[in-house]
Amino acid sequence: MHNEIIITRSLLAASLAVFMLHPFAAMADGGLHTSDAGGTLTDSFMEAGSVNKQGWDVSVGGGLADLPTFEGSDRNTTTLLPFVHATWNDRISIGTNGLSAYWRHDRLHYGAALSYGDGRKDTKGNGISEMGDDRLRGLGIIEPALGIKAFASYDTGPVVLSGALTKFTGNQNDGVLMNLGASKRFRLNERWSLTPHAGATWANQSYTQTFYGVTPTQAANSGFAAYSGAGSGFKDVSAGINATYQIDNHHWFVSTSLVAKRLVGDAEKSPISISDSQTTLMTILGYRF
Secondary structure, three states, X not given: OHHHHHHHHHXXXXXXXXXXXXXXXXXXXXXOOHHHHHHHHHHHHHHHOOOOOOOEEEEEEEEXXXXXXXXXOOOXXXXXXXXXXXXXXXXXXXXXXXEEEEEEEOOEEEXXXXXXXXXXXXXXXXXXXXXXXXXXXXXXOEOOEEEEEEEEEEEOOOOEEEEEXXXXXXXXXXXXXXXXXXXOXXXXXXXXXXXXXXXXXXXXXXXXXXXXXEOHHHHHHHOOOOEOOOOOEEEEEEEEEEEEEEOXXXXXXXXXXXXXXXXXXXXXXXXXXXXXEEEEEEEEEEEEO
């Protein structure tokens, strides 16, 4: 028990370090949250392989992501995508998408997590992993925020239904997001698997106003029309597919995720939303220990 407490504390500290140092923590709020990007790819290849029920199961890798410069943008940019994911005793996981503790009961999978919400820059960065768009100049920077998440999924047989509720705790972003989804994995053979999925995201008024609203001061500084009517409601719907190829029997793999998202509701009506449709393409090469 004492060793388990020490390991859990170490994982928590490491997760917070990942959050603070993650090169995507200041990225734009793209077509798919960059904080979710690792999770999307993680789900894809973890389903395709066997998970060690006891001890550590660690994977590292990297790749490229082509994603919108901000949510509502009509432009995409390509950037590096690091990847790290580790599970301990199939109960605790840590990676670029945060720290989570979870349990399984028959077909039910549920748990809680510390994650983060991407911020948004109002100018284009010059770094290799920086995001931003000069068209947002004058709106100000939205800093990344720590998120407290509860999640669950249930395998009905035909599909897996999932849901997550996240409360952010930042000074600028203290909103709430609810994600709903459905997915189905198809094991084509011993090496290939495909997972189509669809989802929708609900946001409360605080979150919607932070990312899609325009205050009078922001309007004067940026040239966008003032927009204070952003309220609670669904902000987007999405569909995509994950593909994973196991290069060898256990270690090397390639995973790709393609997601198409459409803004709806008050997010779509925002003057910041130049385009209501975006696509995100991510590919990583990874090694599983």
